[in-house]
Amino acid sequence: MRKMFYNKPVLRNVVYAVAICLTLYILFFTIASRETYIPKYLKARPDQQTQNWSEKSERVKAAFLHAYHSYEQYAAPHDELRPKTLVGSDQYVQMFPLMLWKN
Numbered sequence: 001m002r003k004m005f006y007n008k009p010v011l012r013n014v015v016y017a018v019a020i021c022l023t024l025y026i027l028f029f030t031i032a033s034r035e036t037y038i039p040k041y042l043k044a045r046p047d048q049q050t051q052n053w054s055e056k057s058e059r060v061k062a063a064f065l066h067a068y069h070s071y072e073q074y075a076a077p078h079d080e081l082r083p084k085t086l087v088g089s090d091q092y093v094q095m096f097p098l099m100l101w102k103n
Helices: 002-006 007-030 052-077 091-095
Strands: 080-082 087-089
Touching: 052 080, 052 087
Parallel strands: none
Antiparallel strands: 080 087
16 A cells, blocks of 8 residues: 555656645635625625515515415315316326325
């Protein structure tokens, strides 16, 4: 095992790998500024901070309740609702009948 690291090609490759990793580390953390790593869609916009979040949360809640009540009305015992015919369907059961447990 000791002779393996004293072999010149292996030792040379280890030294090259350490030198490349060290160079990349230095380049990554010193040259590039932190602003370049934040995508545009994650940066806070000034108009976003002043909006009313309670109003938005109420709208999301209303949309969820609308969808859930429609599911209850038209497709409650089934897996999903077909929107054009308003009929429930069990796609999972049809596609994978062998995965059902029989008790």
